[in-house]
Amino acid sequence: MTIRLYDTATREVRDFVPLREGEAGLYVCGLTVQSEPHVGHVRSGVNFDVLQRWLRLRGYDVTFIRNITDIDDKILVKSAEQGRPWYNLAYAMRIELDKAYAALNVAPPTYEPIATGHIPEMIVLIERLIERGHAYAADDSSGDVYFDVRSWGSYGELTRQGVDDMEPAGDADPRGKRDPRDFALWKGRKASEPPTASWPSPWGPGRPGWHIECSAMAGKYLGGAFDIHGGGVDLRFPHHENEQAQSRAAGGAFASYWMHNAWITTAGEKMSKSLGNTLSVPGVLQRVSGAELRFYIVAAHYRSNIEFSFEALEEAASGYRRIVSFLERAGGDALRQPDADTVLAALPEAFASAMDDDLGTPAAVAVLYDAVREGNRLLAAGDAAVAGQVAAVGAMLDVLGVHPGDPAWTTSATRGSEERLSTAVDALVAGLLEERSAAREAKDWARADAIRDRIKAAGIEITDTADGSSWTIGG
Structure with missing residues (x-):
């Protein structure tokens, strides 16, 4: 069966047809490493980890790039507040992020580039936009360079907005802009910023704007055209809108499909540091295991908000423990992680159909629970057919990244x-x-x-x- 994915750009579920047969290029916007990651942060990592696992199981050779933003206005502000170098803060928080991903069995991507390692590529991309008439250097001696949104007729197509209906871009002083919606590609160094936070450029010392970073990194590792671009739904505008505009204005086709995971909310609001409603990953893992937290996240559809509560988390954890208990009671090799061939052979058709339908994990988990119930019945009856249910349950858990025999959990x-x-x-x-x-x-x-x-x-x-x-x- 063909994998079908919801494309945010077209707002419809589409058959996945890769640019190159048997291959899949996937780029996901990673985190800005300004603070300790919370549960809301890691949802994107978990959801797109499930996607890349499913693509690989379906036979695609996946090149998965997930970036790290390690230079940004927020990083500079927070490092100054803490009295530490910005690069020290970014590095320390990246280590915490790596720990959080590992704790939830999020497999490493093919490569995880950092923004500060790709300044030359960003400068080349900005120069190309200037040459094509889609960017300009501010004439106020600031050293800023902006993307000219009105020069690109398709600006706003990703989020279906008209330029005049958009809020001004708040990423730089508007005095040097031709239009308040123009966004920064390069930011000239300010006297208040540390010298280490700037790099030489044709427009003077400075640092890249947020949006140009991802376009440059995606282009370097996946080329001018690739299959899927993913990230949190809050990135659709302005970040992904601006990424697409500048990349296509520079001459690339960019992403064929856009996928966005929904939020984890508390009291109906997005979980975020600014709202003070965050839950750190280490803190939550004091109450449940990494496998239980991951199961809680993947049991919801990636496009559906999760209203976080410890009661709901414990309910999911109890359900996961019942699944593991079935495997334990089955004995033998039930707790051994299966290889890919075994997974393919044992995977129930209903589970695979659910996953092929835009990663329908709620329906897939329902199939998993049904298999456990039938397995328990067969186990109680002493029926040898239970072996088939054990294999099916193990295969489904492996696809979701929560098999108890996975060495990552140990x-x-x-x-x-x-x-x-x-x-x-x-x-x-x-x-x-x-x-x-x-x-x-x-x-x-x-x-x-x-x-x-x-x-x-x-x-x-x-x-x-x-x-x-x-x-x-x-x-």
């Missing part, structure tokens, strides 16, 4: 356990050191020595300095 669980253990040990030792310090201030040397001996007996070495005491694991 790795992420071990890593999470080690991190929690480290935090707990640090807190306990810190408490003992505070007690020892108080005893020493009270000149209760016997108590201070006793606390020191207890810590040392646990294999921990104490170092006393004028600034206080620190500790390390002995040996």
